[in-house]
Amino acid sequence: MAGEPQADCLFCKIVSGDVPATVVRETDTTVAFRDINPQAPTHVLVIPKVHHPDGASLAAAEPAIAADVLREAGEVAREEKIDATGYRIVFNTGSGAGQTVFHAHAHVLGGRGLQWPPG
Numbered sequence: 001m002a003g004e005p006q007a008d009c010l011f012c013k014i015v016s017g018d019v020p021a022t023v024v025r026e027t028d029t030t031v032a033f034r035d036i037n038p039q040a041p042t043h044v045l046v047i048p049k050v051h052h053p054d055g056a057s058l059a060a061a062e063p064a065i066a067a068d069v070l071r072e073a074g075e076v077a078r079e080e081k082i083d084a085t086g087y088r089i090v091f092n093t094g095s096g097a098g099q100t101v102f103h104a105h106a107h108v109l110g111g112r113g114l115q116w117p118p119g
């Protein structure tokens with residue numbers, strides 16, 4: 001069922017604690033943890049605790065939780081002190097866009113200059 005934990009999902013396992021992560025923030029509905037392969041000095045992933053395959057699917061099914069993810073992305077940026085210099089919130093969606101984990105997640109990237117347009 002939509003939103004239920006998926007046995008084969010890496011990020012559901014991080015939510016349950018079965019896979020360790022460096023957690024920087026947690027709320028009733030979200031977890032934020034450091035990306036294992038950082039692409040910038042600050043690279044944190046914010047995920048909903050519920051399973052949906054991507055950000056748009058999450059927003060369609062549970063808009064309040066999608067808002068929680070975005071708000072937490074902003075809180076991470078503030079705590080990491082990248083809000084003043086600028087940061088990027090990215091939802092890679094689909095394998096052609098580089099999505100490799102099909103549990104909705106926002107990348108929060110900052111701490112260096114960020115190119116536009118992205119590659």
Ligand code: AMP
Nearest residue numbers: 021034035036037092098099100101102
């Ligand atoms: P995406 O390619 O947009 O699906 O993003 C998935 C991200 O998850 C990548 O940036 C990976 O480096 C990251 N990642 C994969 N496994 C882990 C893990 N065990 N802990 C933290 N981040 C991870």
Ligand code: ZN
Nearest residue numbers: 009012051103
């Ligand atoms: Zn999942």
